[in-house]
Amino acid sequence: EPEVTQTPSHQVTQMGQEVILRCVPISNHLYFYWYRQILGQKVEFLVSFYNNEISEKSEIFDDQFSVERPDGSNFTLKIRSTKLEDSAMYFCASRGTVGYQPQHFGDGTRLSIL
C-alpha cells in the first residue's frame, strides 16, 4: 500500500528559528496538502498545492509559512520564524485526482518550539 512519508518524526526548535518539514507524497498523486493538529484538538487545514502553486490556504497560513515542491518527489513546509504557538503535529496529505477522492495522510511531524 503506497504511503505518505514525513520527516523528521519530531523536530525541536528554538523560537525564532526557521524550520522545514518534509514530506514525500504518494508517487502518482498530484494534489498536496498540509494540516496541523494542536495537542488534543481537531485537524486544521493549512494549505493545498497543485501544479506548482498554492490553490487554497487558511488564515493560519500567514506570511511566515511557505510550501515548495523542490523536485518530483518532495513537498516541504517552511516556517520562517517559529513562535511558541506553532507547536503542533503537522500532517502532510496527498490525493490522486480532483473530486471525490480521499486525501491520504502521513504520520506527521511533531514540532516543539522552545
Place this chain on the structure above:
Amino acid sequence: GESVGLHLPTLSVQEGDNSIINCAYSNSASDYFIWYKQESGKGPQFIIDIRSNMDKRQGQRVTVLLNKTVKHLSLQIAATQPGDSAVYFCAESGLETSYDKVIFGPGTSLSVIP
C-alpha cells in the same frame, strides 16, 4: 461558520458489540464526507467515504450513513475489536472548495473494553 461537529467526545463499547459514532455537519453545500481513524502517534487513516447522492455505504465491518435532511453522518463499526480503539474524525468537503479543503470535526475517542 463552516464546521463539522462532534457530539460525543468519548465512547466505550464492549468487544464484539457494534459501535455507532455520530457527527453533525453545518455546511449544506458539502457533498463529500469522509471518516478517518487516528491511532495514537499516527496520522488520520482513511476508513470510508460517501457522496451526497448516497445515504448509505458499506465497507468491511464499517457502514456510513448520511442524512442530508438533518445534516447528520454516522459511522457504524460491526463487532468492535480492541484494534478499533482510536479517535474517529468525520470530515467534509465539497465543490465550494474544489474538494481541496477537508474540514475535520473535533473527533470521538472510541475505547473498546475487552
